[in-house]
Amino acid sequence: xxxxxxxxxxxxxxxxxxxxxxxxxxxxxxxxxxxxxxxxxxxxxxxxxxxxxxxxxxxxxxxxxxxxxxxxxxxxxxxxxxxxxxxxxxxxxxxxxxxxxxxxxxxxxxxxxxxxxxxxxxxxxxxxxxxxxxxxxxxxxxxxxxxxxxxxxxxxxxxxxxxxxxxxxxxxxxxxxxxxxxxxxxxxxxxxxxxxxxxxxxxxxxxxxxxxxxxxxxxxxxxxxxxxxxxxxxxxxxxxxxxxxxxxxxxxxxxxxxxxxxxxx
Numbered sequence: 001x002x003x004x005x006x007x008x009x010x011x012x013x014x015x016x017x018x019x020x021x022x023x024x025x026x027x028x029x030x031x032x033x034x035x036x037x038x039x040x041x042x043x044x045x046x047x048x049x050x051x052x053x054x055x056x057x058x059x060x061x062x063x064x065x066x067x068x069x070x071x072x073x074x075x076x077x078x079x080x081x082x083x084x085x086x087x088x089x090x091x092x093x094x095x096x097x098x099x100x101x102x103x104x105x106x107x108x109x110x111x112x113x114x115x116x117x118x119x120x121x122x123x124x125x126x127x128x129x130x131x132x133x134x135x136x137x138x139x140x141x142x143x144x145x146x147x148x149x150x151x152x153x154x155x156x157x158x159x160x161x162x163x164x165x166x167x168x169x170x171x172x173x174x175x176x177x178x179x180x181x182x183x184x185x186x187x188x189x190x191x192x193x194x195x196x197x198x199x200x201x202x203x204x205x206x207x208x209x210x211x212x213x214x215x216x217x218x219x220x221x222x223x224x225x226x227x228x229x230x231x232x233x234x235x236x237x238x239x240x241x242x243x244x245x246x247x248x249x250x251x252x253x254x255x256x257x258x259x260x261x262x263x264x265x
Contacts, residue, residue: 011080024161033061040064040119046076046103066115071103090173107138120148129161155193160201176204199228211236
């Protein structure tokens with residue numbers, strides 16, 4: 001759950017704040033489902049009101065939840081999102097930890113039902129982020145999913161989605177990865193067929209912003225998409241490259257999850 005503070009304020013104590021269901025993989029799952037695709041979600045939620053809201057949303061979108069785990073002791077994570085006066089966001093910390101961490105950190109292969117193997121065998125793509133690498137238990141679960149996918153030639157879609165405070169709550173929110181963190185994430189880069197990065201991530205991980213150069217530096221030579229806020233999106237897809245203008249807006253209220261899911265009211 002993203003807790004969005006008021007513009008220029010602190011979501012920890014300033015009012016009014018907004019609570020919004022989020023998380024990059026969940027956003028993409030819902031977006032794909034709204035476009036008519038068959039989608040399954042792997043993850044772990046707490047046995048709490050936020051977890052119930054997520055399940056209601058996923059069920060309303062007809063998303064397969066055979067890979068969803070419910071944690072009876074750890075809560076669903078609340079992410080504190082600070083927004084500046086222009087709507088740009090930073091992830092400053094978390095709420096809800098009772099001493100054992102959060103449910104998503106405990107994603108475990110021990111709780112994966114056999115249905116997970118069935119889902120993977122019939123999937124075309126597996127979209128992943130890097131946050132599960134920040135904890136050993138969820139890292140093992142993520143790598144298990146990747147191995148099962150590659151065994152059946154499923155494409156890996158990697159959204160780097162770098163969030164420093166998920167790796168260490170004491171990190172500066174907008175800081176880049178350490179050498180140890182870079183090494184962990186680079187192991188996933190070599191397995192991806194499609195790579196999505198923000199401009200900052202492209203510079204942190206590849207020291208460049210050229211999709212073609214990034215693709216050529218990796219063994220699988222994946223398709224590459226680089227976003228840059230309101231600036232054009234750079235892309236290399238199927239051997240073709242170009243730029244696409246971002247959707248314009250007169251007033252930016254919040255950039256959290258922007259572009260993941262658009263819906264006409």
